[in-house]
Amino acid sequence: MNQFHNQNTQPLLQMKIFNNWDVVAKGWYIACPSRDIPKGKAKSLDICGQKIVLFRGEDGKIRALDAYCPHLGTDLAIGRVDGNTIRCFFHHWAFDGEGTCQDIPCQSAIPEKACLQSYATEEKYDFIWVYPDAKAPEGVAEFEELKGKSIVTVRDKAFERSCHHHICMMNGIDAQHLQTVHKVDINMNLSLQQNDSGTMVDFTLSGDFPNTTRRERFARKILGEKYEYSMRYADGCIGLLTTMKKVRLVPSLHMIYAYTPVAPGKTRIQPIYVAQKRKGIGGWLVTQLLLLLTKLAYYFLKGEDGKIYDNIRYNPNAMLSIDMPLIKYMQYVNQLEPSIWSKYLNKVK
Secondary structure (H helix, E strand, O other): OOHOOOOOOOOOOOOOOOOOOOOOOOOOOOEEHHHHHOOOOOOOOEEEEEEEEEEOOOOEEEEEEEEEEEOOOEHHOEEEEEEOOOOOOOOOOEOOOOEEEEEOOOEEEOOOOOOOOEEEEEEEEEEEEEOOOOOOOOOOOOOOOHOOOOOEEEEOOOOEEOHHHHHHHHHHOOOOHHHHHOOOOOOOOEEEEEEOOEEEEEEEEEEEEEOOHHHHHHHHHHHHHHHHEEEEEEOOOOOEEEEEEEOOOOEEEEEEEEEEEEOOEEEEEEEEEEEEEOHHHHHHHHHHHHHHHHHHHHHHHHHHHHHOOOOOOOOOOOOOHHHHHHHHHHHHOOOOOOOOOEEEEEEOO
C-alpha cells in the first residue's frame, strides 16, 4: 500500500477516521441486490471485512447476523431458513433476527452465550443495506427533491478504486479539479448545511456558466446563465449527487455512489441512477431519458478521475482557500462514530 511510501521525506498525515483503514464508521453499507435473496433463502457476504449472513424469512423481511454459529463456528448460510429463523446446518440450532437462539434440538436448555450480534437492514434503491449495529438511528439517505415520490432506479456495474473511499468521495466537491482535469471553467460558490446529528452534510456549489468557447455559449443559451449542483454525504460512505439544478429545459439528474471498503487499499463503488417515476408512456420515456442522461454524465467524468484515484497517496499538507470544501469534508468525517466493525475500536474512541 502506498501509505508506507516516502515516510521519511513525506510523512503521512494520520487522522482519527478520515482515510483510516482500521475504522469503519457507523453507516449504511450495500450488501447485495434485493433480488439475490428471495424468500426462504440465506446468503453470507463479506461486508467491510465482516462475514455477515443475510436471510429472508417467510414474512419477506431481510435479517442480518454475524455469520458464524456461536456453537462451533459453522457458516449459517449453508443451513436453512425455518420460518423467520435460520437453522445451522451442523447441529440445527435456530436463531431469530435478533441473534437469539430459539431452539436446540438435542436439549431444552439454551446456553447464555448462544447468541449472535444482529444488524439493522433496509431495502432501498433495489439493494439490501446493512448497518453495523442492531438499530440504526436513521434510514438510508434520500434526495430531498425525491422524498415521498415514486422513483425508478438503475444500477451500473460496480468497480474498485485503489484508495480509501473517503478520498474518492471528495471528487464531487473539488471545484479546482473541474477546471484542471475536466476543463470546465466555472467559478463555484460553496454553501454547506449539516444535519443535527452530524451524520449528513450537504455541499451546494453554484456559479455562472462560462461564456468563452462555442460549446459553452451554446450550453449557456440552452440551459441558462446559472449552474448549480449538490452533493449530499451520509455517514461518510454514501454520496448523493444532484446535477442540473435550476437550469432551463432539463430537470435535475440524480445519482448515488455507495462506497464499501473491501480490503486495505481497495474500495468498491456502486453507482445507482435515480429518477422520479412518471405516469403514462410519455412519462416513462421522460424517465428513461433522464436516467440515460445521468449515465452519460457519469461516464463523461469517470475515466479521467480514475487515473487519479488509482494512483494517489492522499496527504493534505498544502491546502488552498479553494480547497475549503475538502477541509470541511474531512472535518465532517472525523466526527463520525466508529462502529463495532472497526479493527482497533479502543484506539479511536
